[in-house]
Amino acid sequence: KEKNLGGLAGDFKPAGWDWGLERYYHHIFANDKEVIKLAKSVGWPAFFEKPVTNSLIGGKEKRLDSPFSLLKFNKLSLISRLHMGLGLAMLKFIRNGVGLEKYQAVGMLPKLVGPEGYKKVWEPLLLAKFGKFLPTVNMAWFWARVYKRTAGLGYFAGGFAKLAEKIAEEIKKNGGEIRLGTKYKVGDEKFDKILNTGGRNLGIDYLWGQTLVLELNKPLMKGYWLNVLQKNWPFLVVVEQTNFINKKYYNNKHLVYLGNYLKDKDKRLKMSKDELLELFLPYIKKINPNFNKKWITKKWKFQDPYAQPVFPVNYSKQIPKIKTKNDRIYTANTSMVYPWDRGVNYAVELGQKAAKAMMLV
Known part of the structure; x- marks a missing residue:
């Protein structure tokens, strides 16, 4: 039904830009094998950079994206730094973390990364993201976020x-047809098989x-990515695209995302882009005291439901099957890439599995 390709990775492109920009910040990791392989196969390979990732904690920007930077992080005691570093390293060595799904992240994380590391680093970030849903989140989800991360971003x-x-x-070269901006009702047209990619799975939030x-x-x-580990801030991440991708592709402008994951009925969902900006301005100035509203030449607001699934304990037992009870109807959506919660790589992988299932007699 969308008018453009890409789904949540779809873009917009104002006059004067050479490249479009995703409505929601996107990159891939160096170990995202499926999307890297697919991109090469269609003659559009990825390129990789190593942009800076920081965290805003105690009003200061700190690098926490490597073992060395973690050791230098003086907001934690040396014992806590070592504890957290060891805990995160352990997650990196677990090849398949689905077995961790029987634990709540809020119960296991303080033990794994240490109580001080959890309280000062991880709890603020997780609370800002999940809010009241945080006790629901299982440990396999957290493992997946740590295990996949690479310094190189594509x-x-x-x-x-x-x-x-x-x-x-x-797809078109191979005889396929793509219809954009199209809605269907039962009985409109007859198909041999149908793949439903709708995001809603009533079993989870x-x-x-x-x-x-x-x-x-x-x-x-100065950096690309800033995790906001501050209580009661109105956004949880700042992503400066042009500290990752050269600004020359965007009419030499600097592009910044202020991102959130929000629950239904959150007041920010009803705010206009101007209202959001007014809410955010005092906090933007805390990131850069020199910031002036006059720097802004344009602004856009985007939002979509079903962007972030919340995976509960033992979720693997309730993952929907690709093939439904109806032999001609199949399903594939973000609730099925578990323990990975989103990402183009896993959409590609799931799409390939769905295609194979649909081709079976």
Whole structure:
């Protein structure tokens, strides 16, 4: 039913830009084998950079993205730094963390990373993201977030929507048809088989994804990614795209996402882009005291439901099957890439599994 390709990786492209920008920040990791392989097969390979990831804690930006930077993090005692480093390293060595799903993240994490590390680093981030749903989240989800992370981050020339266009071209070359902006009702048309990719799975909760995107005349930060580990801030992450991808592709402007995951009925979902900006401005100034509203040349607001699934304890036992009870109807959505909660790589992998299932007699 969307008018453009890409889904949650879809983009927008104002006049003057050479590349489009995703409505929601996107990158891939160096170990995202399925999407890397697919991109190469359609002649649109990824390129990789090593942008800076920081965390805002105690009003200061700190690097916590490597064992060395963690050891230098003086907001924690040396014992706590070592404890957290060892705990995270242990997760990296577990090849399949689904067995951790029987534990709540809130119960196991303080033991794994230490009570001080959990209280000062992980609890603020997880509370900002999940809120009242945090006690629901299982430990396999957290393992997946740590296990997959790599220093190198990948992107595609022209953005993720450009990759989607290249894939669409290959589909059409092979006789496929893609209909955009189309809605169907039961009985409208007859098909041999149907794949439902709707995000809703009534068995679990979902969070909305929301971004306020700012086009600026000046850079806001030095790094690419800033996790906000501060209580009661109105956004949980700041992503400066042009500290990852060269600003020359965006008319030499600086592009910044202010991102959130929100529960239904959150007041921010009803706010306009101007109202959101007014709410965010005092906090943006805390990130960069020199920031001036006059730096902003354009702004956009985007939001979608079902952006972030909330995986409960022992979720593997309730994952929907690709093949439904109806032999002609199949399903594939973000609730099925568990323990990975989202990501283009796992959408590709799930899509391949669904295609194979549908081709079986």
